[in-house]
Amino acid sequence: MKENYLGIDVSSYSYKNLMTHVVEDINEDKQSFIVAINPEKILTAQQDNNLMRLLNQATYQIPDGVGILIASRIKKGNIRERVTGIDMLEALCEMASVNGKSIFLYGAKPGVADQAKFNLIKKFPSLKVAGVLDGYEKDQELIKNTINMAQPDILFVALGSPTQEYWIVDNMEDLNVNIFQGVGGSFDVLSG
Numbered sequence: 001m002k003e004n005y006l007g008i009d010v011s012s013y014s015y016k017n018l019m020t021h022v023v024e025d026i027n028e029d030k031q032s033f034i035v036a037i038n039p040e041k042i043l044t045a046q047q048d049n050n051l052m053r054l055l056n057q058a059t060y061q062i063p064d065g066v067g068i069l070i071a072s073r074i075k076k077g078n079i080r081e082r083v084t085g086i087d088m089l090e091a092l093c094e095m096a097s098v099n100g101k102s103i104f105l106y107g108a109k110p111g112v113a114d115q116a117k118f119n120l121i122k123k124f125p126s127l128k129v130a131g132v133l134d135g136y137e138k139d140q141e142l143i144k145n146t147i148n149m150a151q152p153d154i155l156f157v158a159l160g161s162p163t164q165e166y167w168i169v170d171n172m173e174d175l176n177v178n179i180f181q182g183v184g185g186s187f188d189v190l191s192g
């Protein structure tokens with residue numbers, strides 16, 4: 001269920017459908033990668049083939065921009081609902097807390113992910129947070145070991161775009177995680 005805008009695939013699933021697919025992916029032990037697509041990323045990718053390939057490599061490209069809704073109407077597509085990165089993060093946390101799945105927060109300045117964790121647990125009291133790690137740790141082996149030892153079902157990566165998306169595709173094979181989402185500055189927002 002994808003539509004294509006200037007070479008970039010965008011998923012036309014609603015939140016509800018996306019959540020159903022994500023839960024299935026976890027239960028079937030599949031790996032999937034969620035990326036938020038906005039008009040800015042679509043434009044940047046026009047001059048950057050690697051970025052275009054990377055965005056199209058994701059399992060679910062969520063429509064994070066009103067421009068995409070407008071384009072979909074014009075092309076008589078089915079994308080009617082904006083799905084922002086931070087809303088998707090919260091929807092995944094809610095799904096995780098209902099289904100007993102766990103999350104890991106990786107990225108942002110030291111202390112920020114801890115505060116985001118605190119605020120997420122306030123909102124979803126039964127949410128299992130397997131771990132947090134700031135985005136300025138440089139030791140890649142330590143990062144991967146920390147995540148693998150925590151065994152989360154869902155990993156949110158907040159390193160800024162497209163660094164976080166490149167990091168996800170470069171490392172997902174080594175990580176024992178099912179769902180990956182690049183979330184940009186979301187931890188900063190959630191920690192406030």
Ligand code: UDP
Pocket residue numbers: 107108109134135136158159160161162183184185186187188
């Ligand atoms: N960041 C990080 N490590 C780095 C560089 C950036 O963890 O080496 C974090 C930064 O602290 C911020 C996020 O990445 O929390 C980037 O946020 P921004 O709003 O710039 O990203 P965008 O949403 O524009 O992709």
